[in-house]
Structure formats: C-alpha cells, structure tokens
Amino acid sequence: MEEQALSILRDHGLSVTTVRKGILDVFLKTGQALSHSDLEGQASGQLDRVTVYRTLQAFVGKGIIHVIPTSDNSLRYALCRDACVDGHHHDRHVHFICHHCGKATCINQLDVPSVRLPRGYRMQEVSMVVHGVCPNCD
C-alpha cells in the first residue's frame, strides 16, 4: 500500500511527501470517489485545507485522479484506473452516486457509450454520472 502510493507519485513525476502519500493511501484504501471534505477528515492526522486543495489539483493535473461532477455541486475525485497521461484522461467509465449513503463509485466495468454530436461540435471529454441507490443501501 505504502509502496503503491510511492510508485504512483514517482511515476507521475511528483516529489514524494508525507501529505501526498497520506492522501493517496486514503484513495487506495477506500477505493471510493472522495470529496474534498471526505479527505480532510479521513486522512490520518489533520490536514490543512489549502494543502488538500493544492494536492488534488496536482493529482488531477498529472492524471493520477479524475474529477466527477455531481448534481449536488460537490466534486468528487477518484483514482484513475489506467495510465492517464498528463492532462488527458482516459477514464471513460460511468460513475455512480448513491442518494442514500452519498458514496460515489467508479463503475469500471461500464464504459460511457459513444455519442455522435451534431455537426460543428468538437468533443474533448465526456462524463456520465448515474444517481440512484447502491447495492449496499438497497
């Protein structure tokens, strides 16, 4: 686990620090998509809000995590499955958010179906988010 976090940081050209390893560990342990405030609470030892913001930004920029927009206006972040090159994310899977427990999950088995946009539109990223009730809460 510790090792995994370390190599993720190295592989993406980020310097290895306690905070970054800590935050990555939370992602690795929970396997969930987490909000900013989730992280502030869960990571061992109190984290500075500002540092969390900047760390998440760095991770997104390097393609370590991706952003999941939700209709309740609270962004979630989740580990990228495969190698995401800097800036360009290949996370074309569906995301699920449970109305009951609030947990956000990557449905890795389910890719976002491709759509054909009307003439003139150029597509860069797609996101598909399903809201509903998850297996645990049903």
Add this chain to the structure above:
Amino acid sequence: MEEQALSILRDHGLSVTTVRKGILDVFLKTGQALSHSDLEGQASGQLDRVTVYRTLQAFVGKGIIHVIPTSDNSLRYALCRDACVDGHHHDRHVHFICHHCGKATCINQLDVPSVRLPRGYRMQEVSMVVHGVCPNCD
C-alpha cells in the same frame, strides 16, 4: 415572450412575480443553460442573490428548469423542453459545455444512451455532459 413566461409560471402553480418573469425571460431569450452568476448579471435590473437562489430552487422543484453538473464546479440551469412533472425530470438529453466561451447548451436532438448497470444498482437519474469546443468557437 412575456406571455410565455407567464403561462409557464401559471402552469406550474407558481405565483406570478416580476422577478420570476424576469428570470424566465432570460432563459427564454438566451436559450442557453445559465449559471447562477449569469443570471445575477443578465436579468434586467439588479437581482438579489438570495432571491435568485430561491427562484432557481423553486423552478427546479416544479420541473421548469433542470440542473447540469459540470466538472468546474459551477452548476448550470436550463429550461426543460417538455412537460416535466414536479420533481421528476425527463430531460434525458446530452449537455455540452464549451471550454472556450463557457456556454452550456442542451443538445436536444441527442438523448443520453441507456446503460445497463451491474446487478444491485438502482438507477434514478442519468446525466451526460460533453466538454469540448462549440460550433461558434471552432
């Protein structure tokens, strides 16, 4: 235009006020998906922030407008195309957000493709948002 706003309000059982007609007019005129701050600026005469929030909430609740989540953490709102019953939205179309001009558009011609979730997940709402460059900015 004026008439249209008025009948929308009546049809959804909301009392008719200057503010509500004004906000609806902006939606009708622009035909775009607007953020909260778009509205604060655009509506004729200065609007109180709080009133705009409450008006949008009321409209969403009554099915007059729907919410579009974006990955830059700013919700957009857009008129519902058809009759949306209270609370239950039938806006299953794809949304597009331009990275260049920032405008959000409903692609009414394009329905969100249906997906089959893994066993145990119960689906309530789906949203599909495409980020890219729109015809005007290309």
Add this chain to the structure above:
DNA sequence: ATGATTCTGCAACTCTGTTGCAAATTTAGT
C-alpha cells in the same frame, strides 16, 4: 552535505450558498 527547488501551513481574503425576519407583493374570497 548543500544549494535550488518544491511543498506545506498559516493568515487573510473572496465567492458561493444558507437562514431568519420584516416589509412588500400576490392570491383568493367576498
């Protein structure tokens, strides 16, 4: 080990969104 670079945490600030309340407006009944 050391200097250069990067990261962290603090303070202070802005922006976003919410709540309570009194005055103004709208609605419905007569």
Add this chain to the structure above:
DNA sequence: ACTAAATTTGCAACAGAGTTGCAGAATCAT
C-alpha cells in the same frame, strides 16, 4: 374592488468553499 391570508422579496448576518501570498520546512539533484 377591497381585504385578509399566504407567499415572495430583499436585507443582514452567517457558514462553507476555494484562492492567494508568503515564510518556513521538506525534498530533490548534485
């Protein structure tokens, strides 16, 4: 058209989310 009840508005005050600048601490490369 008038009035009472209900709803809406705008203000003030607040809570939370997110940003910026900077000095000290940690990390990296040599």
